[in-house]
Amino acid sequence: MRVLFVDDDADIRTIARITLGDVAGWNVTLVGSGQEAVATAARELPDVILLDFMMPGLDGPGTLERLRAQPATAGIPVIFVTAKTQKGETEAMRAMGARGIVQKPFDPMQLPAEVLRILGA
């Protein structure tokens, strides 16, 4: 499994590296901005992208929009990782085309299983 994890917070990236890389044994690429995510996704074509919703500069929805706009990355499933938890907000995220939503804070030991569950559903 090749995962692109996008979050502007370096600590959260570290945790993602351990949980998705060391614990789950997946191939994880970490980037800290939407712009990097768009470029890296086009280059690496990961199986799934975990995308922070709120980021300075190009935010989650903006990044998703760019990913959908370039044919190579248009079909890659995107999971929003977000601190927004209100029902209307999560519905809007799904409506934007996200495959699923992981809420922050997440349980790192459960994160790989959660990603698989979303992709399988």
Next chain:
Amino acid sequence: MTTAPMAGAEQARVAELRRYGILDTLPEQVFDDLTRLAAYVARTPIALVSLVDTDRQWFKARVGLGATETPRDISFCGHAVAGGEMLIVPDTSLDQRFADNPLVVGDPHIRFYAGSPLIAPSGHALGTLCVIDRVPRELDGQQIEMLEALGRQVMSQLDLRLKTAQQEELQQQLRYRTAELIEGEGRMYAILDNMVDGVITIDDAGSIESLNTAAARIFGYDATELLGKNVAVLMPDPHRGEHDGYLERYQRTGHATILGTRREVTGLRKSGEAFPMDLSVGEVQIGGRMAYTGVIRDITERKAIERAKNEFISVVSHELRTPLTSIRGSLGLIEGGATGAMPPKMALLIGIARSNTDRLVRLVNEILDLEKIEAGKLELLRAEIDPEEVVGVALAGIEALAGPARLTLVARPRSEPRGAVLADRDRLLQVLTNLLSNAVKFSPADGTVEALVEQVGPDRVRFSVRDRGPGIRVEDQRRLFERFHQLDASDSRSKGGTGLGLAICKAIVEEHGGRIGVTSRPGEGATFWFELAALAARHAPTAGAAPLILVVEDDPDVAQILRTLLENDGYRVVHAGKVADAVERLADLVPDAVLLDVALPDGTGAEVVARLRADPRTEDVPVIVVSGAESPQASSSAGVVDWVTKPFDQARLLRALRRVLRGARAPCVLIVDDDADTRRVLAEILRGEGITPVEAADGEAAIALAERGTVDLVLLDVSMPGMDGFAVVERLRRGRAQRTPLIVYTGRELSLRERGVLRLGATEHLTKGRASTQELLGTIRELLAELLAEKGPPSA
């Protein structure tokens, strides 16, 4: 002596005299001159302008006489007035009417009298111009004529004087009235100009007729700049271009969206800046023409505060959760063994850190929750819920937390009517879970927690959670439901509470229109309860309600997945775990469809089918088998309309269900467009395809039609007056049509984000004028095909 007779119209005559307002006024030159002329013409020492009042004669002008008035009964003039013509008495001593008159026998010793009556235009004689001598004499014809002419002059002067007075009075009134008006108008302008709200009046063509200072200030103009301009200059596009059309349409059809209401619209300042404003419009008829008055309030500041608050909450939730994510993540990885085994004490401390992080997360969530509820932004997704079932789910969820506490579910007696409640399932679970976890926390080891559901009276259902803990003093009970109120902080903190749980419970219950409370005595435990309105006991699905699906499935996990799936799709669900349960359920309800597992603990699905078909009420209820087994060739499938194998494809299952529920009727497409011509054309095209069109001219109508549950596809315009496409989708998403396929068919170019928001079930976005009719039809067929695909039962 004879007193002059009084004419029958004496009262009117006196009234006429009084109207002239001449009595008891100061001498005036013009009357004095005329009187002197009369004396000169008649060559008499005395001449008078005498006015005959009720009981006196009063002299306006006099020559040769000191008195200003004499009694009427002895007056000569009274006779002249009564006669209405010139009276001449050459020698009073020879005239029996006057011979013994005191004015004759005494001072001023009148021997000669000639009086020309003063006849008003009304015909009344008001008095005389008279000449008097102390010796008898005669007047020649010329003198009489002159005296008559002078009398007429006196009368015309009196008339002139009256008219001048009247005019004076009118002018005075006019001055008063004008002053009043000016003051009134000034006051009105002062009020209007000092209003915070802007007021603008336009005529029926949309031209600005007046505006107050606030209106000019709000829009950034000098007041005079705007007079006569079309009010559309104060609106941004596209309203600017459409306003004349609105007005014209309103005057033609009487259809208005804004009249009489207050709504939020966008205004345009002179600087080109668009700003949010509240606008209410009224109409008035002035002189047969319609005029419209708009009251405007600039709400830029209010919106900014709202935005700032939302932003603050968003930031709080983000800024708090981001570090919490790192902390929780790190602790979770260590606790989960990602860094290797730990010594026991370290594991204990890490566990404490992790559980307190969780508590902090809960606290953040609950603060945001409460804020949302109190701001009235909590949206309840109400559905019919079986109270017993939801209590069961809450208990199952709390079991892990309970640990040593033994949980007992006390069910209500079977004989009671089954009262469902209309509630948001997630929120109801949140309340129950909160009350149960409190009860568990405060229960002694090996204690009992009871959850009870009972019908209270005919129309309420009471949920209670009872513990055998220390109990709560009466004086503390009310404050329990306040924010951050904990009776014993140290105690509660050790239990991991946030102090917001009960405040949230209260808010949620009250949002449902229910009430919440506690009964307790120290040492005797506590019972927390809440009551919700019960729905009337129901034996058949009510018309218009969501379809009721009976799920017969023994595996609780699969049953839960099916329940969630179906409820999310707008169905109502009743669950039975075995054949006997299903039979019992079917005794008092008629489902719209049955999802059936084949292998059940006490029999087979075929027995359930047999039971359905044996009862005339349920013999036509469609059955979909959801089974781990492949569909058999012919056996046991009688009456089964579809077969879905586990693990099932959720989309396929929902399609199958929609198909069986729809039966054999033609597909139905709801056309939502405010333009009648567009609707007519689209309806025609659809009819040609064998599709039943239903038309809605506005959002409200569209929602009402979609909620009937018979619409297979929605064809939606976005730009509509009143409720636009976004609002319609927003509402549909919360109702029965939430998974209905949607084609957004609009003249607007939609951004990706807008497309993201404009979604229901399978959704396509087409641009009017860009997509051909063929393309539109192709899309409709494609979306309906998924729904309409006629896959007969596999066994048939």
